[in-house]
């Protein structure tokens with residue numbers, strides 16, 4: 522199936538019409554079977570397809586961006602799943618928990634993850650506590 526934008530040269534109506542193929546359009550046109558929806562004139566022909574080509578191109582670019590976005594999002598999601606499985610969530614207490622592990626020499630069977638401010642991270646670094654910042658997507662942000 523192929524969609525053509527048709528224009529009536531009599532009343533200047535624009536309308537879309539579906540054809541099995543471009544040959545079918547030519548055949549109907551030759552037999553004067555193409556009739557305007559508005560004024561029943563047979564003076565109907567297809568218009569240039571250029572605007573449609575432009576919109577198709579834009580759409581494919583958008584899809585590429587979307588695919589890229591989903592790919593990155595999946596990588597982050599997988600990373601999050603790994604962290605959730607192997608690390609203990611400490612929420613806003615991250616800096617406190619990180620220090621207590623560091624200074625109390627707690628057994629490091631499980632790492633921790635949570636929220637920290639930039640200042641927290643700077644201070645921890647100055648105290649020689651290694652942290653890793655990861656991009657994070659909230660679960661609700663699907």
Ligand SMILES: [Zn+2]
Nearest residue numbers: 529532557560
């Ligand atoms: Zn017409």
